[in-house]
Amino acid sequence: MSHWIILPVVLPAMLAPIIGFVMRYDIVLARIASTVGTALLLAISIVLLVMAMDGTTHIYRLGDWPAPFGIVLVLDRLSALMVLLTSLLAMMVLLHAMATGWDNRGRHFHALFQFQLMGICGAFLTGDIFNLFVFFEILLIASYGLMIHSGGRERMRAGLQYVVMNLAGSTLFLFALGTLYASTGTLNIADLAAKIPDIPADEAGLVRVAAMLLMIVFAVKAALFPVQFWLPATYANAPAPVAALFAIMTKVGAYAILRVHTVVFGPGVPGTDGMIDAWLFPAAIVTIALGAFGVLGAKRLMPLIGFSVVGSMGTLLVAVAAFSPVATTAALYYMVHSTFAAACLFLIADLVVSRRDGDSLTPRAPTVQNGLFAAIFFAAVIAMAGMPPLSGFLGKLLVLDALRDPDVIVWAWTAILVGSLLTIVGFARAGSALFWKSTSIDPSIPEGEAVAQPDVATPAQVAPVMLTLSALVVLSVFAGPVAGYLERTSEQLFDRAGYISAVLSPGEEG
């Protein structure tokens, strides 16, 4: 039994209180500790990915209690990929937050940041649904703190809405878990997957209720219609680096749907067969439409990016809803891509917005480095909207290619293609208002009025944005090997018998 598997949870869990209690008045020390911790997390997640690459499902039994009696952490290709994605994104966001000074505008940014990473990594690694709930709460409570970091009237009120929304979601999660436990007597994912197929279809009423409740809970996290409305307000009012980190939070919801609704309530289970995709698919289509219209109609830059995230979650979940290995491969590729694309957009938007007054999409006199910011924004939008040559295009192509089933092709292709077009139009409008029309405004300063020119962005401030962009470039250039890995990932995900026997085997090493 390898102890590497629990390190992504233990390391931030140990580091966060130390930063919070010992280094609370020393921002330099906290920055160093947080950076070293995140770099170690990155190293650990690379080791985990190498471990998972050979295709075995690694098990970590907490307290050495065999599953299903004890809680297990499960490392397979999918969870290794998600942990690596989290730590890569965290590193970039942390560098941005430190370079722009966001972390110093309120207390405890670094401690909350580490707790957030602990919750996210734990949610990706756990093999027990109640443990998933606990890690959800950890990542949520840290995200409440990060969301209202540095305060402000609108941020506090948007944060309040976010907290209420998620507390209601948590209550629903508990109802789902109670129903599931009452009908099956277990909460271990592998044990559930072994038991639920034995329940005949006409006795599976409670299981169906639990499956739907769980899907609603995960849909709240993944910002799926009709519970997507919290996302634009939250992302628009959160500090920009936090919004960039939240790009992985929606993916936690998508991951949970993939894991639970493929392994436990997956295709071929008599009780829930065909029920999940029948609801997930239309909801995802509406989500794409909402995201596209939101991008088209937004009056401010941050909500606009928020709506583009909603649209990308729709595209992702349309692919997830097919519940087939090919479509899941496409969904995973698009998931990795859209995480970096959303983070890149939020980070560049932060650089732009902090140098002009407000983020409304009205022309203002150009500020410093208009050309550089315009170029980065252009590249990020190309990625987000899904235009060649960046990975968004490849991702959407894979998704479209996977959805050739005559039942879904009309809806899916129409929604994704028209949605992309509307997104491009919306972003083009925003970009021209921000960067292009501003050059036609006379920048001359009125008499007797001294306007302070904003600071030039230092290389350290631009570097994290460039890192997210280069991640997108790497993802496009090495699309072949990445897709190969993802194909094996989804094969492993759909190999339910393999997962069950690996987790429930009484042997020394699963």
Add this chain to the structure above:
Amino acid sequence: MELLVASAIGAMTAGGVYLLLRLRTFPVILGLALLSYAVNVFLFSSGRLAIDMSPILSKYGEASYTDPLPQALVLTAIVISFGMTAVLVMISLGAYLEADSDEIDIDQADLDEDAAK
């Protein structure tokens, strides 16, 4: 007893949902607290209702026992919902002091106007 527990859970859930949909923060907090009480009782009863039984297997004799797992789950859920309610109270206090209003809604027109200024 099943009827009593079920109707109590139902009444608390209904009240919680009603209060959750109110406009001001205080009823919403109360609503979430009611909902978490409802879910705690619900979780507790998911291990079947049993009176006068210990949640421990007895190796002496045939004493029947009640399922200990829901009790552990409900303990975790109580701790978490208690902590969350405390956080929620603090955040809503902060929002009230910042905005001079305890309304949950944010008027979108106001925001756009602020931004356009």
